[in-house]
Structure formats: C-alpha cells, structure tokens
Amino acid sequence: MGCISVAEAWVNSAESLGADLHLELTGPGSRRAVLMRALRDGIRSGRLAPGTGLPPYRSLAADLGIARNTVADAYAELVAEGWLTARQGSGTRVAQQVAPVAPVRGQRTPARPTRPTYDLVQGQPDPSAFPRGAWLASARRALTAAPHDAFGPGDPRGRAELREALAGYLARVRGVRTNPRRIVVCSGAAHALRLMAAVAGGGSGRWAVESYGLPYHRALLAGEGIRTVPLAVDEHGARVGELGAVGAVLLTPAHQFPTGGPLHPERRAAVVDWARSTGGLVLEDDYDGEFRYDRQPVGAVQSLDPDRVVLVGSVSKSLSPTLRIGWMVLPEQLVDDVVAAKGEREQWSSATEQLTLADFIASGAYDRHVRTMRQRHRRRRDQLVSALAERAPRVRVAGIAAGLHAVLELPAGTERAVVKAAAWQGLAVEGLADYRHPDCPAGEGAGHRERDGRDGLVVGYATPPEHTYGGALDALCRALP
Known part of the structure; x- marks a missing residue:
C-alpha cells in the first residue's frame, strides 16, 4: 500500500x-486502487461519457509508468463491476448504462442510484446470448423454402412445419406423447392460460x-373470472393430495x-388420478x-395421461x-375449442418466425444452443x-439442480431488509x-415443513450480461446478512 506521487497524468497514445x-x-x-478510483470519478462526473473508448492497457501502463498487470487488473475489475465493457474488436469502453451521479448539497454519502447497476431478477436469459448467426441461417433456409401460403392469413393452429418439429422434439427431449394435430401454437404461457380460461374456466370457477x-x-386468471386457490408446496413439490373441488x-x-x-413421482401419479376421477x-x-x-431430466x-394434461411451453x-x-x-377433445377461442386467423405469432424456429429445431441448432446455454448456466x-x-456461508442455496434461478434462504424476518440493502x-x-x-397460510402443516412464509431471495443468475455478473455477485454478497 502507498500513495502515487504523480498528481495527474495525460494519456495521448496512437493506440488509444x-x-x-x-x-x-x-x-x-x-496503484491499482488509485487508478480505479480515478476512472470511477471520471465516469461519475460525466467527464468520461458512456461509450468513451479507453486506451489499451499496455499504452496506459506505459504512459503512467506502472505495470501492465496493474492496469489490466483495474480494467478487469471495473468491467466486472459494470463501469466498463470489454469486447474483442472494440476495446475497452465506458459502459452505456452507467450514468453520472449528481452531487447533493450537504450530503456526505453518495445518493442512491435511480437505476440498478446490476440485475439478478429472474425471468429471462441474457439477451446477448441469443444465437444470431444460427438463427439467421435458419431464417434464410426457411424463407427460401417457404410455400406461398406462408405469406397469407395465418392458420390459428400454427404453421404445420413448426407443429411437426415440436412433436418430434418434445417426444424426444421431454417424453411427451402427442402428434402435430394436438399442438396449437400460441404466444407464450400467458396466452395459453387465457385460452384455457376461455375453454375450461367454467364450472366451479x-x-x-x-x-x-x-x-x-x-392476476391473469382472476381477470378471466377464475378464483385461484393456493396449494401448499414442500420439499417434494405441490401437495396435490390436498386438491379440493377445483x-x-x-x-x-x-x-x-x-x-x-x-414434483415427487408419487405426486405426479396422484395428480393424474385426481384428474381422471374428478374430470x-x-x-x-x-x-x-x-x-x-x-440430475437426470424429469x-x-x-x-x-395425454387426455387429462395440457402441457404449455x-x-x-x-x-x-x-x-x-x-x-x-392438448387433449384431443380440446383442440377445436382452443382453436376457436384463438380466432379464425393467427394474430399472435409471426409465420416467418414460426418457420424459422421449425428449421432451427429440425437442423439440430436448437439442441446445440440449449447444450451451450446449459453449460453456461451451470457455470x-x-x-x-x-x-x-x-462470503455468506450461513445462507443456504436451494433449487439449483435445474433452471435459471436459485433461492437463497434467509433468517426469519430479514427478507425485506436484504432486498432494501x-x-x-x-x-x-x-x-x-x-x-x-x-x-396462502403461513406455518407448518400435515407433518411437513412447508416453504410458505419463509424468507428468501429469488436470484436469476442467467439474466446479467457476462461482463457484469461478477459485480452482481459482489453486490449480492455485500447485501446478505
């Protein structure tokens, strides 16, 4: 530790x-800490605007008279914190999302940022991971081979090419028993729920x-006039044995x-038995x-029972x-009703994107992409x-054998404080x-420890761009008790 004696340095390099x-x-x-502080101050003040290119670390090290590794380490840490971005071919730049923090008169501590620097909210993959090249190749093949009717009014069932590709993929990867006639394309889970509410929302409501x-x-189901009744969850999934008159x-x-x-195998069988016995x-x-x-795929x-279960993906x-x-x-008996509820023409999903996805699946590109993302998410x-x-050994991590998020179990009564921190x-x-x-009632019941009422965080580890993930984890650990 020490103090750099140089008060200021001007960098002007042909490589910068x-x-x-x-x-x-x-x-x-x-030296690394002082350099990082100087760069942060420049960004905070707005002097180094978003997108500003920084000199290569070798040039900056030579101009400052410090070791290359010192500058390289400083750049790397600021990239991890989200202050900088580094991409091959475009060098190191000030990150676009970093905004200068205006000083507040009389305030001794920095103001709370108006927009989060890091995002660990679950719900979506990293947008930068989209396989643009492979998708473009599928789009070209699909459009070249597309029949003329692909550019006319869309079939509400979805393109036949996509339904055929999905039938094969779901059977191979998810063990689904179906055929293209029983698949209806929709715009996502929310659209599927609306359609099912329209078709099967009557009766008990x-x-x-x-x-x-x-x-x-x-909220979507409530908007369709359906009251939702909570089914308790424990370490084996939903307690389907408690299903009542629904x-x-x-x-x-x-x-x-x-x-x-x-969901535990016994409960999987039990919920199918419930559906058969009650309709x-x-x-x-x-x-x-x-x-x-x-673990092995479930x-x-x-x-x-393909006649009692609707699978949505x-x-x-x-x-x-x-x-x-x-x-x-869908079960065979629901196909026509769902198609009628959708309308006479496809209004939701683009026919050209459906054809592209069909090629993406049939060519094996979808399998390759999923395997790549599986490795990335596991890492x-x-x-x-x-x-x-x-850094937080008292925090237990749950739900990590699959998916794109984890649950961090917290001491009772601390959840709101940790989210605020x-x-x-x-x-x-x-x-x-x-x-x-x-x-949902809190507490324990029926001899099983429920997850109801427990404090925790839902951490979406797939969401952040690669260059901000390390900084996001640092911020998370600092907030934990």
Whole structure:
C-alpha cells in the first residue's frame, strides 16, 4: 500500500483511439486502487461519457509508468463491476448504462442510484446470448423454402412445419406423447392460460395453483373470472393430495417455480388420478424443462395421461421472450375449442418466425444452443454457490439442480431488509414473498415443513450480461446478512 506521487497524468497514445485522457492519480492506496478510483470519478462526473473508448492497457501502463498487470487488473475489475465493457474488436469502453451521479448539497454519502447497476431478477436469459448467426441461417433456409401460403392469413393452429418439429422434439427431449394435430401454437404461457380460461374456466370457477408462483399468472386468471386457490408446496413439490373441488390445477412439476425441485413421482401419479376421477384438468407449465444440471431430466407429467394434461411451453427461457412463440400440447377433445377461442386467423405469432424456429429445431441448432446455454448456466450457478460459500456461508442455496434461478434462504424476518440493502448496492433482486399467494397460510402443516412464509431471495443468475455478473455477485454478497 502507498500513495502515487504523480498528481495527474495525460494519456495521448496512437493506440488509444485518438483520445486524450486526463486522470488525477491522488490519494492513498495501491496503484491499482488509485487508478480505479480515478476512472470511477471520471465516469461519475460525466467527464468520461458512456461509450468513451479507453486506451489499451499496455499504452496506459506505459504512459503512467506502472505495470501492465496493474492496469489490466483495474480494467478487469471495473468491467466486472459494470463501469466498463470489454469486447474483442472494440476495446475497452465506458459502459452505456452507467450514468453520472449528481452531487447533493450537504450530503456526505453518495445518493442512491435511480437505476440498478446490476440485475439478478429472474425471468429471462441474457439477451446477448441469443444465437444470431444460427438463427439467421435458419431464417434464410426457411424463407427460401417457404410455400406461398406462408405469406397469407395465418392458420390459428400454427404453421404445420413448426407443429411437426415440436412433436418430434418434445417426444424426444421431454417424453411427451402427442402428434402435430394436438399442438396449437400460441404466444407464450400467458396466452395459453387465457385460452384455457376461455375453454375450461367454467364450472366451479376455481383453479388450484401452487402457493408460490408468478403473480402475473394469478392476476391473469382472476381477470378471466377464475378464483385461484393456493396449494401448499414442500420439499417434494405441490401437495396435490390436498386438491379440493377445483376445475383445474396449474403446476410447474419439472422445476417448481420459484422454490425449485421436481414434483415427487408419487405426486405426479396422484395428480393424474385426481384428474381422471374428478374430470379436472392438469395444466403443466414446462417453463424451463430443458435446463437441468445435477440430475437426470424429469419427463413431462403429460406423458402419464395425454387426455387429462395440457402441457404449455415456449422459447422465452431458451431463446428470447421477444420471439413470442409458445405451444400447447392438448387433449384431443380440446383442440377445436382452443382453436376457436384463438380466432379464425393467427394474430399472435409471426409465420416467418414460426418457420424459422421449425428449421432451427429440425437442423439440430436448437439442441446445440440449449447444450451451450446449459453449460453456461451451470457455470454461473457454480459461481453463485462458490461466492456464497466463501462470503455468506450461513445462507443456504436451494433449487439449483435445474433452471435459471436459485433461492437463497434467509433468517426469519430479514427478507425485506436484504432486498432494501441490495437496492442500495445497485442490485435489483426479488424476495421470495413477492411470489407467495396472498391467501396462502403461513406455518407448518400435515407433518411437513412447508416453504410458505419463509424468507428468501429469488436470484436469476442467467439474466446479467457476462461482463457484469461478477459485480452482481459482489453486490449480492455485500447485501446478505
């Protein structure tokens, strides 16, 4: 540790993209710490605007008279924190999302950032991971081979090419028993729920849902006149033995959302028996069934009884939510009613994107992309677990055998404080309570320890861009008790 004696340095190098860079290298600390502080100050003040190119680390090291590794380490840490970005071919630049923080008169501590620097909210993959080249190749092939009717009014069932590709893929990867005639293309899980509410929402007007799940889905069903009844969740998934007089049950059996873990085999059989004996329907949300890491893949419940289970899937987690392509694998007796509820023409999913996805699946590009992303997500999950073991060993991580998120179990009564502390660290993350059904009773019951009422964080480790993930984990660990 020490103080750099140089008060300021001007960098003007032919390799620095023609930019003059003024740095004030003052104050205590190591050379790396002083350099990082000077760069942060320049960005905060707005002097180094978003997108500004920085000199190559070799040039900056030579101009400052310090070791190359010192500058390289400083750049790398600022990239991890989200202040800088580094891409091959475009060098190191000030990150676009970093905004200068205006000083507040009389305030001794920095103001809370108005926008999060880091994002660990679950729900989507890293947009930069979209396989643009492979998708473009499929689009070219699909458009070249497309029949003329692909550019006319769309079939509400979806393009035949996509339904055929999905039937083969789902049978091979998820164990689904179906054929193209029983698949209807939709724009995603929300669209599927609206269609099922229109077709099967009558009768009791009550559907069972897991005690933890997406509030948006519950609100959507409520908007369609369906009352949702919470079904308690424990370490074996939803407790389907407690199903009462409801017309349908919405489940996430491959990986309970958000608490994690598959539905126990006995319960999978039990919910199918319930549907057969009562005439009810099982809606299976297969939102991330392809992403498993430490266990064998869990097949779809639909395979146990294709006439009582509706399987819903999409590419929102595996490719991108902007594609707006999902599917429903339906019992034969519901196909015509669902198609009628959709309307006479396809209004939701682009026919050209459907054809592209069909080629993407048939060519094997989808399998390759999923395998690549599975490895990437596993690596990120392992980084999360390792960081917590080292810096927050009292926090237990659950639900990590599959999926794109993990649940961090917190001491009772600390969830809201931790979410607030994360916000002060510039980190967006959600508490487990955000997903809890408002009618769900807290406590323990029936001899099983429920997850209801437990404090925790839902951490989406697939969301951040690669260059900000390390900084996001640092901010998370600083916020934890």
